Amino acid sequence: MQLTFQHDPRGESLTLIRRADGAVFTLTSYSRKWRVPHDLAHAVTERELGIADGIFGVIAAGAVFATMTQLEGKTRYDAKVRSDRILKAAKGVGISEAIAAVIHEAVEKRRPAPYAEVRESWGVISQDPCPYSDEEIDRATTVLRELGEQWSARPEPLEFPWPARLVASDPKRTRVRAR
Template identity: 65%
Template sequence: MHLTFHHDPRGECFTLIRRADGAVFTLSSYSRKHRVPHDLAHAVTERELGIPDGIFGCIAAGAVFDSMQQTAGKKRHDAKTRSTRILKAPNSIGISEVLTSVIHEAVENDRPTPYTQARESWGITQAAPCPYDNADLDRATNTLRDLSHRWQSNPDPLVFPWPNKLHAAAR
């Protein structure tokens, strides 16, 4: 899958998603209140922490959210069924939302890596100890911080590679 984040003239962002199956989508983001788009924060957090079944891992596997529009490529005959199956299966979208919000807020407010807050947030949704160490959380926060600076200083689209191996299991 290949992601490209585009500046929208209205002050928003939209993401062009090219999936491995040839389908191309736009994903609208409603991030006007943020310096860096929340969808970019999701992509960074999920990629850097290796979350295979967060929002973008589910999209890579075939999920389609309401805020997505298919713009090119052949639509699968079972696209709706596949998407529903992926989204109803156990996934990490909830934990991705929690961790992304913590990291995004730290970057938005120019704060250091939020180690304690990330671990406390993990504990809200998971009984097991947080699997991410300080280096993992630093990598996610610093990558988002770097991309935030690029996003704000350059009107060109931001290309964001997505690892082939990082996708929800097809059930």
């Protein structure tokens, strides 16, 4: 999957999503108050921390959000059912929302990598120890800071390749055959 973050004339950002299945979507981001687009914060956080079932991992698997518009490609006959199934199984969307928000805020406010804040957010989600090391949190923060600077300095679109390994699972409904 390929993501292209584009400047929207209204002050927002627009993400062009080219999925491996040939479908092309736009995703409107409502983040005018931020210097760095919130969807870019999601993409960086999910990619750098390896969250396969976050926002962009579920999109890669076939999920479609209400803020997405399909521009190209054939719509699957079961697109809605498939999307719902993938979203229902994905636990990483909530994790991504929490962690990306913390990293995004640190970048926006020009603070250092938010190690303690990420662990605190994780603690709200799970009782398990936070799986992200200081090195991973630092890398996500640094990459978002660098891409945010590129985004702010240039009007050109920002290309963001999505790793093929970060795709949410699609728990296809299995049918039990009567014998």
